[in-house]
Amino acid sequence: LPQAKxxxxxxxxxxxxxxxxxxxxxxxKTNLEEFASKHKQEIRKNPQFRVQFQDMCATIGVDxxxxxxxxxxxxxxxxxxxxxxxxxxxxxxxxxxxxxxGLITLEELHQQVLKGRGKFAQDVSQDDLLRAIKKLKVxxxxxxxxxxxxxxxxxxxxAELNMxxxxxxxxxxxxxxxxxxxxxxxxxxxxxxxxQVLEHLLKEGMAWLDTQAAGDPQYWLPALFTxxxxxxxxxxxxxEAIP
Amino acid sequence: xxxxxxxxHPASSNKEPGPFQSSKYxxxxxxxxxHGQIEFYRRLSEEITQRRxxxxxxxxxxxxxxxxxxxxxRAVGIVGIERKxxxxxxxxxxxxxxxxxxxxxxxxxxxxxxxxxxxxxNKIKEKQGDITEDETVRFKSYLLSMGIANPVTRETYGSGxxxxxxxxxxxxxxxxxxxxxxxxIMSLTEVYCLVNRARGLELLSPEDLxxxxxxxxxxxLPLRLRIFDSGVMVIELQSHNEEEMVASALETVSEKGSLxxxxxxxxxxxxxxxxxxxxxxxxxxxxxxxxDSVEGLRFYPNLFMTQS
Numbered sequence: 001l002p003q004a005k006x007x008x009x010x011x012x013x014x015x016x017x018x019x020x021x022x023x024x025x026x027x028x029k030t031n032l033e034e035f036a037s038k039h040k041q042e043i044r045k046n047p048q049f050r051v052q053f054q055d056m057c058a059t060i061g062v063d064x065x066x067x068x069x070x071x072x073x074x075x076x077x078x079x080x081x082x083x084x085x086x087x088x089x090x091x092x093x094x095x096x097x098x099x100x101x102g103l104i105t106l107e108e109l110h111q112q113v114l115k116g117r118g119k120f121a122q123d124v125s126q127d128d129l130l131r132a133i134k135k136l137k138v139x140x141x142x143x144x145x146x147x148x149x150x151x152x153x154x155x156x157x158x159a160e161l162n163m164x165x166x167x168x169x170x171x172x173x174x175x176x177x178x179x180x181x182x183x184x185x186x187x188x189x190x191x192x193x194x195x196q197v198l199e200h201l202l203k204e205g206m207a208w209l210d211t212q213a214a215g216d217p218q219y220w221l222p223a224l225f226t227x228x229x230x231x232x233x234x235x236x237x238x239x240e241a242i243p
Numbered sequence: 244x245x246x247x248x249x250x251x252h253p254a255s256s257n258k259e260p261g262p263f264q265s266s267k268y269x270x271x272x273x274x275x276x277x278h279g280q281i282e283f284y285r286r287l288s289e290e291i292t293q294r295r296x297x298x299x300x301x302x303x304x305x306x307x308x309x310x311x312x313x314x315x316x317r318a319v320g321i322v323g324i325e326r327k328x329x330x331x332x333x334x335x336x337x338x339x340x341x342x343x344x345x346x347x348x349x350x351x352x353x354x355x356x357x358x359x360x361x362x363x364x365n366k367i368k369e370k371q372g373d374i375t376e377d378e379t380v381r382f383k384s385y386l387l388s389m390g391i392a393n394p395v396t397r398e399t400y401g402s403g404x405x406x407x408x409x410x411x412x413x414x415x416x417x418x419x420x421x422x423x424x425x426x427x428i429m430s431l432t433e434v435y436c437l438v439n440r441a442r443g444l445e446l447l448s449p450e451d452l453x454x455x456x457x458x459x460x461x462x463x464l465p466l467r468l469r470i471f472d473s474g475v476m477v478i479e480l481q482s483h484n485e486e487e488m489v490a491s492a493l494e495t496v497s498e499k500g501s502l503x504x505x506x507x508x509x510x511x512x513x514x515x516x517x518x519x520x521x522x523x524x525x526x527x528x529x530x531x532x533x534x535d536s537v538e539g540l541r542f543y544p545n546l547f548m549t550q551s
Contacts, residue, residue, distance in 0.1 A: 017363045018378060021385055024359065028352055035349050039342045049339070053346060060354040063390040068448050069406050070390045083446035087436050138449045140476035141432040158473045202537045
């Protein structure tokens with residue numbers, strides 16, 4: 001009988017707390033509404049403010065982008081902003097995949113996304129893109145963010161890129177290409193290891209081989225071709241992006 | 244070139260501050276390289292006589308910003324322009340700092356919610372399953388609203404909220420036709436784009452989509468979520484049988500001798516991503532062999548199987 005009494009008490013305690021949470025939730029919703037009425041524009045227009053907002057959420061353990069049904073998304077409109085950006089990122093990556101094998105610099109992605117959004121759309125920052133991409137990972141399409149030389153390469157295909165591949169990409173970032181010789185001298189790897197990595201990148205379409213270069217054959221990364229930056233997405237490529 | 248020199252009186256003591264504190268010159272020299280000095284002199288003399296800048300009528304002052312405490316600002320000359328900019332800067336700064344202040348206060352409250360949810364989660368752990376179904380559902384929906392990860396299961400608010408159930412049913416309706424048009428199978432990224440483009444507003448987060456799709460099978464809906472070895476996630480019609488499609492893929496590859504994922508995709512009218520998954524599955528089932536070279540990944544019918 002005492003057991004049952006304790007059990008009951010336990011149930012009541014949880015019920016109490018749930019009721020309390022429900023009340024506090026309503027209050028919080030009101031606070032958020034008030035905040036939104038005053039500062040919703042700030043979030044929309046100010047990338048710096050968005051960063052601050054996201055960082056603070058992360059600090060306290062809240063993910064404002066977890067669900068479109070969350071208060072943050074509904075009342076501040078942050079959700080729609082990032083989820084739409086996600087769609088635009090997917091489209092650009094799909095359209096350019098055949099050129100770069102599914103690897104693209106954050107800069108180029110940024111440029112292409114801005115172009116796609118048009119003159120009158122809200123500005124988006126690189127930070128915004130990164131946050132949108134982090135959310136896209138959960139869709140299983142292989143979205144990944146690879147730090148290289150102060151910026152990032154964005155992967156959008158489910159190709160396996162391990163530490164070795166990443167390090168070689170970082171090495172290639174300076175000139176847009178890399179050779180077996182350079183890998184051996186910079187990373188102190190054996191030829192076989194370097195070759196395996198480079199061949200994997202070739203197979204994935206992320207690297208192109210130039211055997212006509214003077215000296216060592218050069219493995220170029222289309223993702224890093226600066227000359228390609230300003231190239232428009234062709235109508236054929238755009239069709240590829242929208243199935 | 245012609246020159247006009249304008250001599251200035253010393254500044255009066257009640258003069259408002261300008262762009263510079265002081266100058267060593269007491270005159271301005273205007274140089275006219277390509278005429279215009281006569282007309283200019285005429286107009287300048289007129290204005291100096293009229294001194295119109297000393298009577299700024301009330302109607303011409305800048306409209307007062309609603310939340311600004313400052314009174315009217317005289318919009319006269321460079322000083323006026325600078326003033327306007329300064330006021331605008333201050334206003335923007337004030338807005339931002341007010342926004343940050345309000346944001347901090349809001350976050351304090353949000354933090355309390357997180358603490359409370361942790362405490363409830365602990366209670367649930369202690370009770371080890373003595374919590375009712377209803378309480379679980381309620382708790383999960385609270386977490387969903389706040390964007391708090393489910394402290395008990397570690398999933399972001401976990402699947403199984405009413406919202407995701409409804410969403411799953413909606414998706415089954417929306418996706419039926421598109422799936423049929425695409426051979427019964429679509430990648431989750433395709434679905435994400437399709438659904439959100441159609442919505443326009445109140446978009447789904449990637450997590451919303453995944454969590455809803457995870458419920459498709461248990462809700463006995465005519466679609467299901469499938470995850471390939473590569474991690475690629477797709478939605479298939481229940482009636483779709485990928486293993487059967489493999490048989491037809493084998494035929495296609497045999498006809499052509501060999502195919503890469505790109506070639507197969509073009510032939511069949513599929514996305515390269517899904518074409519590759521089908522060929523990989525065919526390989527897994529033993530129907531195809533791969534030739535993996537720097538020229539790409541090419542699939543051949545597995546003659547070891549059929550001709551041994």
